[in-house]
Amino acid sequence: MNSVDLDKLFNPRNIALVGASGNPAKWGHIILLNILKGNYPGTVYPVNLKEEAILGYKCYPSVGDIPDTVDLAMLTTPSHLVPSLIEECGKKNIPFVIVITSDFSETGPEGAELEREVVEIGRRYGVRIVGPNTMGIFSSKSNLHALMPPVMPLNGSVSMFSQSGNVGVQMLSWGTEEGVGFEKFVSSGNEGDLTCVDYLSYLSRDEATRVILAYLEGIDPGADLFPVAREVSRIKPILVFKGGRTEAGGKAAASHSGAMAGETRIYRAAFIQSGMIEVKTSQALMDCAKAFSNYPIPMGKRVGIITRGGGWGVITADFCEENGLIVPPLPMDIIDKFDKLLPKYWSRSNPVDLVATIAYDPYLECLEILTEWEGIDAIIALGAGIRVPEYKYSKEVKGPKELMNTIDFLTKMMKERAKKPDKMLESMGALVKRSGKPIIGVAIGAEATHKMNLERFQVVSYPTPERGVRVLRQMYKYRRFLNSPSTT
Amino acid sequence: MNSVDLDKLFNPRNIALVGASGNPAKWGHIILLNILKGNYPGTVYPVNLKEEAILGYKCYPSVGDIPDTVDLAMLTTPSHLVPSLIEECGKKNIPFVIVITSDFSETGPEGAELEREVVEIGRRYGVRIVGPNTMGIFSSKSNLHALMPPVMPLNGSVSMFSQSGNVGVQMLSWGTEEGVGFEKFVSSGNEGDLTCVDYLSYLSRDEATRVILAYLEGIDPGADLFPVAREVSRIKPILVFKGGRTEAGGKAAASHSGAMAGETRIYRAAFIQSGMIEVKTSQALMDCAKAFSNYPIPMGKRVGIITRGGGWGVITADFCEENGLIVPPLPMDIIDKFDKLLPKYWSRSNPVDLVATIAYDPYLECLEILTEWEGIDAIIALGAGIRVPEYKYSKEVKGPKELMNTIDFLTKMMKERAKKPDKMLESMGALVKRSGKPIIGVAIGAEATHKMNLERFQVVSYPTPERGVRVLRQMYKYRRFLNSPSTT
Numbered sequence: 001m002n003s004v005d006l007d008k009l010f011n012p013r014n015i016a017l018v019g020a021s022g023n024p025a026k027w028g029h030i031i032l033l034n035i036l037k038g039n040y041p042g043t044v045y046p047v048n049l050k051e052e053a054i055l056g057y058k059c060y061p062s063v064g065d066i067p068d069t070v071d072l073a074m075l076t077t078p079s080h081l082v083p084s085l086i087e088e089c090g091k092k093n094i095p096f097v098i099v100i101t102s103d104f105s106e107t108g109p110e111g112a113e114l115e116r117e118v119v120e121i122g123r124r125y126g127v128r129i130v131g132p133n134t135m136g137i138f139s140s141k142s143n144l145h146a147l148m149p150p151v152m153p154l155n156g157s158v159s160m161f162s163q164s165g166n167v168g169v170q171m172l173s174w175g176t177e178e179g180v181g182f183e184k185f186v187s188s189g190n191e192g193d194l195t196c197v198d199y200l201s202y203l204s205r206d207e208a209t210r211v212i213l214a215y216l217e218g219i220d221p222g223a224d225l226f227p228v229a230r231e232v233s234r235i236k237p238i239l240v241f242k243g244g245r246t247e248a249g250g251k252a253a254a255s256h257s258g259a260m261a262g263e264t265r266i267y268r269a270a271f272i273q274s275g276m277i278e279v280k281t282s283q284a285l286m287d288c289a290k291a292f293s294n295y296p297i298p299m300g301k302r303v304g305i306i307t308r309g310g311g312w313g314v315i316t317a318d319f320c321e322e323n324g325l326i327v328p329p330l331p332m333d334i335i336d337k338f339d340k341l342l343p344k345y346w347s348r349s350n351p352v353d354l355v356a357t358i359a360y361d362p363y364l365e366c367l368e369i370l371t372e373w374e375g376i377d378a379i380i381a382l383g384a385g386i387r388v389p390e391y392k393y394s395k396e397v398k399g400p401k402e403l404m405n406t407i408d409f410l411t412k413m414m415k416e417r418a419k420k421p422d423k424m425l426e427s428m429g430a431l432v433k434r435s436g437k438p439i440i441g442v443a444i445g446a447e448a449t450h451k452m453n454l455e456r457f458q459v460v461s462y463p464t465p466e467r468g469v470r471v472l473r474q475m476y477k478y479r480r481f482l483n484s485p486s487t488t
Numbered sequence: 489m490n491s492v493d494l495d496k497l498f499n500p501r502n503i504a505l506v507g508a509s510g511n512p513a514k515w516g517h518i519i520l521l522n523i524l525k526g527n528y529p530g531t532v533y534p535v536n537l538k539e540e541a542i543l544g545y546k547c548y549p550s551v552g553d554i555p556d557t558v559d560l561a562m563l564t565t566p567s568h569l570v571p572s573l574i575e576e577c578g579k580k581n582i583p584f585v586i587v588i589t590s591d592f593s594e595t596g597p598e599g600a601e602l603e604r605e606v607v608e609i610g611r612r613y614g615v616r617i618v619g620p621n622t623m624g625i626f627s628s629k630s631n632l633h634a635l636m637p638p639v640m641p642l643n644g645s646v647s648m649f650s651q652s653g654n655v656g657v658q659m660l661s662w663g664t665e666e667g668v669g670f671e672k673f674v675s676s677g678n679e680g681d682l683t684c685v686d687y688l689s690y691l692s693r694d695e696a697t698r699v700i701l702a703y704l705e706g707i708d709p710g711a712d713l714f715p716v717a718r719e720v721s722r723i724k725p726i727l728v729f730k731g732g733r734t735e736a737g738g739k740a741a742a743s744h745s746g747a748m749a750g751e752t753r754i755y756r757a758a759f760i761q762s763g764m765i766e767v768k769t770s771q772a773l774m775d776c777a778k779a780f781s782n783y784p785i786p787m788g789k790r791v792g793i794i795t796r797g798g799g800w801g802v803i804t805a806d807f808c809e810e811n812g813l814i815v816p817p818l819p820m821d822i823i824d825k826f827d828k829l830l831p832k833y834w835s836r837s838n839p840v841d842l843v844a845t846i847a848y849d850p851y852l853e854c855l856e857i858l859t860e861w862e863g864i865d866a867i868i869a870l871g872a873g874i875r876v877p878e879y880k881y882s883k884e885v886k887g888p889k890e891l892m893n894t895i896d897f898l899t900k901m902m903k904e905r906a907k908k909p910d911k912m913l914e915s916m917g918a919l920v921k922r923s924g925k926p927i928i929g930v931a932i933g934a935e936a937t938h939k940m941n942l943e944r945f946q947v948v949s950y951p952t953p954e955r956g957v958r959v960l961r962q963m964y965k966y967r968r969f970l971n972s973p974s975t976t
Contacts (some may be wrong), residue, residue, distance in 0.1 A: 024894055033898070036891065053520040080945040107833055164799025216803060231749055244801060249806030252798065254841050267909040280931070281954040282803060308742065311652025311731060314705060315770060318737030327736040338664040345595055351740050375910040403524060403543040410521070444770070445662040 004128065004194065006202040009096040010139040012071035013042050016063050016145070017231050018095065019077035019083055020046035022054050026150055027100060028076040028091070029054065030214060031136065038152065040144030045070070063088045070094045074146060075293035079103040079111070082118050082132070088220040090125020097122070098146065098356035099132035104366045105190050106133050115192045124191055134189030135165030141208060147187075149173075155294045156181015161188050161199040163318070164243065171213065171286065178291045180449035181206045195254030197223050197484065204232035211293045213285065214240045214276075217269055218251040225448045226274045233275025234486060237292050237478050240276045241285045242267055275481035284470055289470045291460050294476075295438040300341070300377040301325045301476045303469075306363070307382040312442075316380055316465040323473040327351070328375050337369045349384075360420045364427055378475075380468050382429060384461070385440040425457035438475065442469035492616065492682065494690040497584040498672055500559035505572055505584065505636065507565035510542050515588060515636055516564040517542065519624065525632030526640065533558070551576045554837055560584045562624070562634060567591040567599070569591025570606050570620070578613020581760055581761050585610070586634065588621035593678050594621050603680045605749045606736040620832035622677030623653030626660065628670060629696060635662075636674075644669015645698035645781045649676050649687040652731065659701065668778045671696045685711050692720035699781045701773065702728045702764075705741040708753070714762045723976060725966050729766045729773045763969035765962050772958055779948050779959045780966075783926040787866040789813045789964045791957075792858040793839035793872040793966050794851070795932035800930075801839030803954040804868055809894065813959045815839070816863050825857050839870075848908045852915050858894050859923045866963075868956050872916060872929040872949070913945035920946070926963065928956035 021028040028048075032055060035044055046065045047212040048059045060066050063073060063085070073089045075082060079101050089097050115132060119425035122129045122196070122270045128135065140155045148165070153172040158180060162168025165187035172182055184206065186199055196216065219225055242254035242301055245264045246263060271278045278286045303325050307313035330338075330350050338346060341362050352366060356369040363384070372377055383469070417481045423442075432439050441461030453459040462468045503523070509516040516536075520543060523532055533554045536547045548554050549563060551573070561577045563570060565587050577585050593600040597923045603620060610617045618625065624635040628643045636653070641660040646668060650656030653675035660670055672694065676689050684704065692696045700720070707713055717726055732741035759766045767773045791813050795801035805815045818826075818838050826834060827852050835841035840854060851872070858867050913929075920927050929949030931937060941947040950956045 017560070024898060028893075033894065055894055057891075103833070105821060133844075164797065164800070166797025166800035167803070170800075170932045177933045177935070179505070215799065217799070239801075243802035245806045248809040248810035249802045251837060252835070252841070253800045254803045281807070281956065282952050286887075309652065309654025310705065311655035311705070314652070314731035314737045314740045315655070317740045318731060318733045319769070321734035321736040345591070347740070351737060379785075403545075406521065406543055410512060444658045445665045447665070448704075458717075464770050466771065 002089060003201060004198045006096075006198070006417075007072045007104040009130070010137065010144070011104055011142040012096070012144070014068060014070055014072075015040075016045045016046065016047055016070045016073040017045040018063060018073055018075045020048050020054050020059065021076075022048075022051050026076070030150070031055070031076065031100070031146065031148060034145045034150050036145055037150065038143050040143050040145065041143070042142075043068070057137065060247060062346065063092050066092070069332075071145075072096045074098045074100060076100045079132070081115060082113070083121055086118055086121045086127055086129070087125065090121065090127045094127060095131065096128050098134060098136055099189070099192075100134060100136060100148065101131075101404040102133040104192065104214060115190060117193045121359065129193035130186060130400065130434075131189035132192055134186035136170055137187070138182065138185040140184065141356050145432075148383055152176070153185070154179070156182035156183060157208065157287045158182050158213060159184040159203045159209040159211070160213035160215070161196055161211075163187045163191070163196070164187055164215055165189070165217045165284075171215075174286060175289070176218070177451065178286055178290060179454040180286060180293070185279040194224055194251045197225050197228050200225070200232055200238070200422075201228050205255075207392065209404040210236060211289060212236060212238045213289055215237060215243065215285075216240060226270045228295050229274040229276050233481060234319055237297075238276045238335045239285060239288050239292065240271060241279050241282065242278060244269075266298065275478070277331070277478055279474065282482070283467070285482075287462060287467050287471050288474050290454065291440070291475065292437065294454065294458060295432060296436045297475050297482070298438055298472065299479065300471075302328050302376045302378075303374065303472060304376040306354070306370060306377045307385075308352050308354050308363070309383070310347070310353050310355070312382045312444075312465060313347070316442075316469065317351055319466050320380075321470045323469055325469065325473060325476065331375060332374050334369060334375075338366060341365055347431050356406065364424055367428065367431065367439065371431050371437055373441070376437070376462045378437055378441060378472050379439040380472070381428070381439055383442070384424065384439075384459075422457075425459050429458040438472070440472065442468055458464050491689060492686045492927045494584075494682075494686070496559045496614075497618070498625065498632070500584070500632070501556055502533065502556060502560075503528075503530065504535055504548075504554055504558045504561040504577075506535040506551060506563045507569075508536050508547065509564075510536075510539050513957075514564070518638070519564065519588070519634065519636060520545070520560065522635055522638050525638065526631050526653055528633070531556070531818050532629075547576045551582070554580070558582045560586065560634075561811070562586045562588060565781055567602060567620070570855045571602070571609055574609045574617070575605055575613065578609065578615045582615060582944060584616050584618065586618040586622060586624055587677070587765075588622060588624060588636065589619075590621040592620040592680065592854050599909075600837050603678060604634060607680045608772050617681035618674060619677035620680055623657055625675070626670065626673040626926050629891050630674065641665070641668035641673070642663070642700055644671060645696065646670050646701060646777045647672040647691045647694065647697040647699070648701035648703070649674045649691070650701075650703040651676055651684070651810065652680070652703055653677065655731075655770075661704075662774060663777070665939065666774055666778060667942040668774060669783070679708070683711055685716050687711050687897050688713070688720055688726070689716050692723050696725060699777060700724060701777055702726060703731065704728060705731045708867075713881035714758045714925060715762050715974055717762040717764050721969060723786075726764045726782065727773060727962075728759060728766050729764060729770065730759075738912045761968070765966055767896065767962065771955070772962070774948060774953050776962050778942065779926065779928070781964065782942065782946060782948050783920060783963075785967050785970070786865040786923045786926055786960065786965050787967065789960075790816050790866075791960060792861065792864040792867045793870065794842070794854055794858060794867065794872075795839050796842050796851070797871070798835070798841050800842070800932075800953060801835075801841050804930075804957065807837055807954050807957045808868075808960075813957065813961060813964065819861075822863075826854060830853045830854055835849045837877040847866050848912045854914055854918065855916065855927065859925055859927070864925070866925055867927045868930060868960070869927055870930045870953060872931070872947075873914065910945075913941055917946040924949045925961070928960065930956055
């Protein structure tokens, strides 16, 4: 396996920010601000010929003038200055340089020539380059927000490399809304020197990284991506989202990242062989990141469904079967157990339909029975994780005193009920840990509650059953890869 | 076309609530409360042998004792009482009865026999029945919340009939989160008497209804659903979500609504022939409801894409092509127009990549150029509708005074920028009206802003580009149906 040690890139003791600017509209200024805002504990040395200090930080006229060894330099200067700056960094023995600057191979042959020159100089001096044309990197453990946009991701165990800075950075901030936390991120830019293969093999050895996300547009046929991925996939899951799958998308990719989109069918086969889990939508990438980083991988494809109302059970069972999952019938011993708990008209089948039972305790008992049943590998719990809104009847209705009394009574009861989901979710999270089976919660809509379910109770839940089913299908695919004989 | 006049069902002058109860845990009590909470302007007459008054409303011992003509009765009594109560309603000349009570055909042959009896009595007296085993109805215009759950939908132009009460009612409350408003709703229950065909043809004539949603599990082969739908589809779109498409889902449907799921391929063909737009997920049902009820139907399948960053443009173009839409190349005259507005390194192709231009004015000018271009029928505007969060730098960072000054400056600037999207969205909404072309906004994540975009600016936007693409595909399908020769 390829083995560039990127420790100093993601955990630099200090950073030289070359092209830092006193103008708040310039990227050299904004990046410095982002680094400071992230409370980076190391030292930042702005490098600028003309300024004395930026944001109160002393400026140095050149990298060579910095009175310290430097682990990482970031360049935001115009592109024609980059070659000589890389040389300066080399002479200063700086091991890593992030070239934010664009106008290289993505713009045409001239830029490509300049990019080759820059990389060649780096090679001569042992300087490894991120980019050019990158939005930067993020590292949770070292509080490093060396990024163009002012993104403050949640901390977590998902790491990502992205051939589109925009897509990558938006995944980071979207994660904050969904409760999905990140450990490391790199916008790989044009990959003139360091490539996705280097990032992949580094992240596979990174203990804080549990799941690797990749947004790819072009893959260098000469690179070892697939053999390396095949080894990494044995250790941790790689979720890949491939842009440029079609002619329209491929053309757009060519004009943007400088990469030519390849043959989709060939990529698809290679993803499958190397155990990479390909998702087809941005939502699926986020949803899978959430489940893979928080839940155990199910042992198989048999799904138990529990629901408070028939229709959603039907919808979920349909979608399971359409996605290659199995909804097995309940055996008699399990039916007997449910019979003791549920009103006589319950469904007596999987999906287990509690028929409008809205109490939490029988729901939880049923969930426990399902979890212990050896005939299934995962559970979709419909209506779990709903927070009963605290209805404020009183202010909305006019009526006689007796009506008002009832409304007060109901408001109070609703408030009590609104507290119940916490115990329910706590037990769900514990059940997942004890059984090793993922229990996917579903509460229609209710976007804000899903983040809370995850952060407070380690329960993975989604606003629709279909999103949960898609995630389980991907987890099952990964299980199949893990179960396949290793060729190495 | 079938023509039961349901005006008095959806706009009753008064309601008899038979089986109303003083016990707040009983449905007869909760429904009364929901009706009162909805500020229903008519009169409600609770009917209960034992109670004097419920919630301050005088009780009558029987329907016959009510000193007024009655338009609508609702029954929540045990099932064995239903036949004689229908007879009473008949004698009182009540035209419509909603039978909330369950334990009819959905539970087996005995219940089916009781259901036949009830319907037969109704026929004899000219009483039309909703249900049995229904969750009730909703009518926005008459402030009628005759529903079991305490749902308060937004007012709008979407109407729905649902063979699952649960699915229907959750669509109503989900709509509130998404900004999708409803006009009429009926949980059709077992459809012992009135069927989906009756609701469909009534809603097709209802002027306040712009889009019809249907959740179907079983369809009576003897009913005229498809011929009727074929006529209705010429007038307004019918979005259909079919539960019981697979063996697993079909079994669940049989145990729940009492309906046997039919052959999926046959249904599918019938949906297509009758112009019904079939969606495959609950999310798609909601997303389509939103666009179909607020936007014009595009004339064709050619999509213009505008983006602030390359990657999302690639993703959107891929998904368009994978879903049968076309992303045509830009002609020279349009390129010339963009050249005057954009930095030299813009993509010069569709997707139009503004390359990290974050200002609003050039974005809007480009959007106008795209809208006027005759080569496209619809637009996906990536990054439109984003609200720049008001970063509060000051409280998070420690540093020298100069840094604090910059942070204050930026905080102020961000606040100014946060106001800009309003003008942008206002112009977008106006552009849609002027051009007749749908402009789908996309802002990754940002759930809460999409509701506001719709309610304040009549702009339809989604949290991922893929959801927007799926909606445009369905709109194009409907356009193809409208363009097909009518056989009648």
